[in-house]
Every structure is written in C-alpha cells, then in structure tokens.
Amino acid sequence: MGLDFILDELKSLKDHALMREYKTIESAQGPYVQINGKSYLSFCSNNYLGLADHPKIKQAAIAAINQYGWGIGASRLVAGNMILHQELEKKIAEFKSTEAALLFPTGYMANVGAVCALVGREDIIIGDKLNHASIIDGCRQSGATFRVYPHNNTSQLESLLQRSSKYRRRMVVTDSVFSMDGDTAPLPEIVEITQKYDAILMVDDAHATGVFGQHGKGMIEHYRLEGKIDIIMGSLSKAIGSIGGFIAGSKHLIDFLKNKARSFIYTTALPPAACAASLAGLTLIQEDTSLIDKLWENVRYLKTQLSEFISNISAESPIIPIIIGSAEDALNLSTRLYENGILIPAIRPPTVPLGTSRLRISLMATHSKEDINRLINTLKPQMAQIAQKVTI
Ligand SMILES: Cc1ncc(COP(=O)(O)O)c(C=O)c1O
Structure with a gap:
C-alpha cells in the first residue's frame, strides 16, 4: 500500500516503451x-x-552577475524588480510591436498565468487540439469551459464561436508553430474569425520568436499582424538562447496581468543575468x-x-x-x-x-x-x- 502504486506504474511505463529518462x-x-x-x-x-x-550572451550574463550578483530573493512586486527586468520588457515590447510586455520565469508560467488571469468560470476558451501542454494546463486550471477544435480547422473554430454567445468572455488560443509537428497555424484566418465574433485572441509564439519574420520577430512579423493579436506569448529559452517567458500586448493587459497572474505574482523574479542574456540575444538578432x-x-x-x-x-x-x-x-x-x-x-x-x-x-x-x-x-x-x- 502507500506508494506501492508507483512501482506498478513505472513497470507499466517500461513495458509500453513509455518510460522517460534523460541523458x-x-x-x-x-x-x-x-x-x-x-x-x-x-x-x-x-x-x-x-x-x-554565444560569446556575447555569455559576456552579458557574466557582466550582469558582476554588477548585480546572481540571486534575486524576492518576487517582482515585493523587492525583486530590477532595472534589467524593465529594460528587457521594454525591448520585448519593441521587438513584438506592442505597447508593453511582462516577464515570467518560464514560458510555461506565462501561458498558465495569462490564461488563468483572463478567463474563469463564466467564460469559454477555445484552442487547437495540438496546443502546447502549458496552454492546456492553463485552460484546465482556469475553470473556464474548455473546447478544442481539430488541428488548424478554422471552420470548426468558427462553429464553436458561433455556439458560444452565452459566455461572458470568449478567448481563442493557438500555438503559432506547433512544437511537436513543426507546422504553423493559419493565423490571418484565425485573426479574422476571432475579430468577427469579438473574441480575445492569444497566440503562443514560442517557436516562432527569433525564427520567423524578416527580423526574427515571430509569426506576427511574418504575417504582418502587428496590432491584431490581443495577447502574444513567447519564450526566451529557445531561439533567444536564454531563459524566461513573456506576454506582450497593450499596457492595460500588462497592468492587469501584473495584478492577476498568479504565476507572475507568487514567484521569484528571473535573475538579472538571465535578463542580460536575453537582452544580448535580442540585440544579436536585431543587428544581424x-x-x-x-x-x-x-x-x-x-x-x-x-x-x-x-x-x-x-x-x-x-x-x-x-x-x-x-x-x-x-x-x-x-x-x-x-x-x-x-x-x-x-x-x-x-x-x-x-x-x-x-x-x-x-x-x-x-x-x-x-x-x-x-x-x-x-x-x-x-x-x-x-x-x-x-x-x-
Ligand atoms: C509551444 C510552446 N509553448 C510554451 C512552451 C514553454 O516555454 P518554456 O520552455 O520557456 O517554459 C514551450 C516549450 O516547450 C512550447 O513548445
């Protein structure tokens, strides 16, 4: 009894070639x-x-450690808001062509925090079947009614929106690049449909940031959708070569998330050296x-x-x-x-x-x-x- 079930479950994972181990x-x-x-x-x-x-990213992190130390010891809202967080948020907003941005310790936390802050029991959230696990976890934790449409099927998305007028808020969420399939969402069409139904649109641009668009600004740049997506999520841990997640959008959205996103409020801020590395990564991409x-x-x-x-x-x-x-x-x-x-x-x-x-x-x-x-x-x-x- 007690924890014996763990052995059974581990055995079952091994028997089905599903045991995960890292190198x-x-x-x-x-x-x-x-x-x-x-x-x-x-x-x-x-x-x-x-x-x-990259040498420039390593140098930036080392210089930040020398100037600010490594640890933070507090959440942003308590005493952990440092100058490099501000600078990085300003740079991300500029990069994503939005008014403002908010950092989270990881992209996972950005997705969960934003979704849970924006929708609740009276609302509906509609997402692509192949959305990343962090979006799905946010949708489940939010308490909102959660519906999925078949992968990239915009007519099913539209039909779900048509049938959802009774909800207080309607939010649509999709990856821009799907992490396990590598294919991309038909974003221009999704923008058009969400606008038609006056729904909120959130796009996870984690795998497009630094990869898509002439200047690597992501799928928003690739499709010229600046100003048309309410909530842009991204990760600094992939092409940017650093660590952290962010939400970019209007100043009001960011002020709201600062007050409501639990995975922002109740956690220690990113170390300044991580911010310095991200700043260096974004600068590198901008310059070359x-x-x-x-x-x-x-x-x-x-x-x-x-x-x-x-x-x-x-x-x-x-x-x-x-x-x-x-x-x-x-x-x-x-x-x-x-x-x-x-x-x-x-x-x-x-x-x-x-x-x-x-x-x-x-x-x-x-x-x-x-x-x-x-x-x-x-x-x-x-x-x-x-x-x-x-x-x-
Ligand atoms: C599509 C997508 N969104 C979000 C995340 C989470 O980002 P992070 O690794 O910064 O937590 C990932 C990472 O695997 C991802 O693939």
Whole structure:
C-alpha cells in the first residue's frame, strides 16, 4: 500500500516503451554535446540560432552577475524588480510591436498565468487540439469551459464561436508553430474569425520568436499582424538562447496581468543575468539576421535530403518530425541513432497522440551541411529497415 502504486506504474511505463529518462550533458549546448565522455551530434534542441553558447550572451550574463550578483530573493512586486527586468520588457515590447510586455520565469508560467488571469468560470476558451501542454494546463486550471477544435480547422473554430454567445468572455488560443509537428497555424484566418465574433485572441509564439519574420520577430512579423493579436506569448529559452517567458500586448493587459497572474505574482523574479542574456540575444538578432538565414537554409537542405526517402516531409519550420507510429519502434530508432553518435530522443505519448510516436528533428543555424549529411547517411538505412510505411 502507500506508494506501492508507483512501482506498478513505472513497470507499466517500461513495458509500453513509455518510460522517460534523460541523458546527462557534460558540455555546453551546441550542435555537438558530450555525454559520458563521448561527442554526439544533437538534433533535438530548441537552441535554433545556436545562441545558448554565444560569446556575447555569455559576456552579458557574466557582466550582469558582476554588477548585480546572481540571486534575486524576492518576487517582482515585493523587492525583486530590477532595472534589467524593465529594460528587457521594454525591448520585448519593441521587438513584438506592442505597447508593453511582462516577464515570467518560464514560458510555461506565462501561458498558465495569462490564461488563468483572463478567463474563469463564466467564460469559454477555445484552442487547437495540438496546443502546447502549458496552454492546456492553463485552460484546465482556469475553470473556464474548455473546447478544442481539430488541428488548424478554422471552420470548426468558427462553429464553436458561433455556439458560444452565452459566455461572458470568449478567448481563442493557438500555438503559432506547433512544437511537436513543426507546422504553423493559419493565423490571418484565425485573426479574422476571432475579430468577427469579438473574441480575445492569444497566440503562443514560442517557436516562432527569433525564427520567423524578416527580423526574427515571430509569426506576427511574418504575417504582418502587428496590432491584431490581443495577447502574444513567447519564450526566451529557445531561439533567444536564454531563459524566461513573456506576454506582450497593450499596457492595460500588462497592468492587469501584473495584478492577476498568479504565476507572475507568487514567484521569484528571473535573475538579472538571465535578463542580460536575453537582452544580448535580442540585440544579436536585431543587428544581424544572418543566423536566421542560415537556419532556414538548413531547413530547406534537410527537407530536400529527407524527401528522397521519406514521403510527405513537411518542413514549415526548423522542427521536422518523422512519424514512426509505435512508441517501441520510435524508441528503437532513437537508440540506433544514439549508437551511431546522433542524439534525437523519441517523442511518445502522452506528449503526442497514441500511434504517432516520432523522432522530432530540430535544426540549428550552427549545424553544418556535413552535420546534416551525417544525419541523412545514418538515418537512411535505419528507415529502410522499418517495415511500416512512414508518413508525416
Ligand atoms: C509551444 C510552446 N509553448 C510554451 C512552451 C514553454 O516555454 P518554456 O520552455 O520557456 O517554459 C514551450 C516549450 O516547450 C512550447 O513548445
């Protein structure tokens, strides 16, 4: 009795190839990482521009530690609001073309905090079926009626909005780039529909920030939707190479969240050095878009190479999934790649629906053509061995 159920559940996870375990990285995050003293070519990081280990970002963090120390010791509203938080929020607002922005310790907390602050029992929140777990958790915790529409199905979204006039507030929430499929939401259409029904629109731009748009400002820049999205969420932990999450929007929205978002209010502020690193990351992107160009060059190259032996490769973003099917097959393939010095963990349920376990390849600007060729040369014979027809 007591905690005995844990052993049963762990056994069941192992039996179904669903046990999650992590590898321990002994080096900086880059295209190559060291594990157990051996070098592995990594295709599983959200460090899209390779900034996590960029000299300018490291220098900025070190300088901030020297000036402000490391820890904060308080939440923003108590005594943890430092000058670098303010500077970073100003920079994010400018980057996202909004009036203001608010930092959260992580993107996860930004999503949960914003959703729970904005909707409650009298409201409805409508989201894409493949939205990120942090949005789903926010929707569930908010107490609002929560409905999902089939992935990217805007006519179903519209029909849910049509049938939701009895609610006090109606909010629509979608990822701009879907984290496990790498495809993108039809944002212009979603904007039009939400405006038609006078609903609030929240967009999670975590994987588009630093990647999409001519200046890396995200999907809002890509589609020229400045001023048309009520709530823009983003993460500083992916292409920006740092840590933290944010909400960008009107000044009123930000003032409201400062007062109502529990995951902002009841937690210690980000360390100033993390803010300095994010500021440096955003500045780097603003000053030089060549890393973004290189990232997209890699996406196009990998797509061409993969398409030669896998049908229907969709490469709308640097996240390129190869759907395998069963968790066991995906895990076996990942293990064989690992034995050949390539790191791509298998993504399995509950992160993705049953029967769609996959390898989620993610590319970085710092991958070379030789790195991509090595992936292809290792993957190709392994894929040939998988009897099941592979579809994306
Ligand atoms: C779409 C999406 N939203 C939000 C998050 C959470 O961001 P963070 O890692 O900064 O907590 C992630 C991260 O995995 C994500 O993929």
